[in-house]
Amino acid sequence: MKSVIPTVRLGDWRSAPADAWRSTAAELDRALRETGMFLLVDHGVPQRLTDELRACGRRYFALPREVKARYAIEAAYDSGWLELHPGGGVGVPRADGSPAGPSAPDLHESFYISPTHRTGDPALDRLYYPANRWPRELPELRRAADAYTAHMVRVAQEVNALLATVLGLPQGFFASVATRSTWTQNVSWYPSLRSVGRLESGQLRNGPHTDLGSFTLLSRQLGVGGLQAWNEADGWFAPPYRPDSLIVNLGELMELWTDGRWRALKHRVLAPSASAPDEELLSLVFFFETDPETWIEPLAAPFGGGAGRQPVRARHSVLEKLGVVPDTGTTAHAGTN
Template sequence: MSRTIPLLDLTEWRTADAARREGISAELDASLRETGLFLLGGHDVPPELTGRMRAQGRSFFSLPTEVKRQYAVARPYDNGWRGLGALDVGAVDGMSGAPDLHEAFHTGPTHRTGDHAFDTAYYPANKWPDELPAFEDTALEYTGHMTRVSHEVLGILAVTLGLSEDFFTSRSQRATWTQNVNWYPSLHTVGDVREGQMRVGPHTDFGTISLLDRQRGIGGLEVWNEREGWFAPPFVEGTLVVNLGDLMNLWTDGRWRSLRHRVLAPSHSAPDEELVSLVHFFETDPDTEVVPLPAPTGGGAGMDSVVAGEYILGKVGATVTVG
């Protein structure tokens, strides 16, 4: 059944024999071909840390606008704050409707290569708010777990494809990534909602995988596949949603789907509902040449190779200035 979204338990995978791993991989492969996501348990991210990360983000969004503006993003691929209505993610695929009804705070890696131009393009500096002295340590601890989990998931995906376990991770030792804290304000806060306007409009992510820690809500996540159209994936407390992005779709030459998803507008049936989501957008090393895998491993779509970092910058509307 197409609405059966598998739950991968990392604890089980780590101890599973070859036959069980083959069964798990078959379930993952089927879901990734059709929809592009699965749920992830056994990830060992401390619930207390997740709660602390969410609380730090919520405290930031509660600051006065003039304070938040000091930490605003300055270019498309940047870290810092984006205010309400600053994004229209559907515009990337020509599906622009109305500005998204959320605020976001972006953080990224602290590693650097030593090449100033390269680092400036691909590793924008973090903008830690002076008003929240615990935010930096909390975010660094949380994103350390997200990087760990991303690498473990990428190893499982490589095994699922019949590749060496380090196929993706060996190309992701200084990967670019962005950690979002997304605040979805209540209907009372945003006021009128325009026709077609959502907390996040329909889109696909740009990278290899995304890890989402979401809260249950009426105005929450919906995903799409050709058989079912739009539907809400199951919510299982303590799990992460793993969804594939455009780079993984390209890398597998169309075998696996880049998940199309959206976050619904705040509802009149729950006018006080506000949600905070934590989203980790993992990519790969920016100078990695992503060559579509040949059939039968790849899907045979005939996609063109790309350089990962240039591809990501192009997706977000930035200009590559290195070289």
């Protein structure tokens, strides 16, 4: 039996009749237990803002390398440009346990954007809210990103309320500890096969992995070499696509928070295909976490899954997986979330 990936109309869920909501909640709960994703529509993000940020991203990635390099990331958790073929992959822990080895780095470039919150402690700010590197050559990128991410923060808080309600918790359970959340907005460009020339053995646009935060809001483009998700029932499969939707996929913090009841989505982006040699894709990926010092206690039954996970400090758990030592700010390797 094929898994069902539900579509939720965000504008309707609060006002849905109790019977209808119970059915929707049960369907969502099943999908998050089995796969870790659903589609969100009627989310209120103006299409023109999505289009503007995607267009600005394309203009940035088309700049000469020496210009883009002025804004390159400098640490494992940082803002700025991540180069294509960065000498050993992007450093994300792979869901299959394999590293992003130097022989076959992932085929994408990304530009990372962070929130502007500040703690007053420069060392903590560097780890929690790294300063953005806005390209002087493309001032419209900042304007487009600011407008788009304001909506992403709003939608993320609504998703927090939705997820809490599915679990039978107060609506503010997750949102109340995400008032100054750490997040990263990625603009990620997947180049065409014609532009990269050839593929290394096993090379993908983005290798199998799970995201590290609470959940991710993804605006993607449909392509031959596009997104695939994984679960036990179906193996690798192409999730449903709607151009007006955001994909919500759960990350490792939410899997831990629900003590294994829900799962972090295992996913990948396929290699560019010889059947579409000119295909380029650009994704807008909003990784949302929680307030950095939040102490995450796995939920007990009946809300949690009983996996016996250990509590963590939210931001520290993400930094540790990236090879960062939170107490000192030192890094073991460069990477991304």
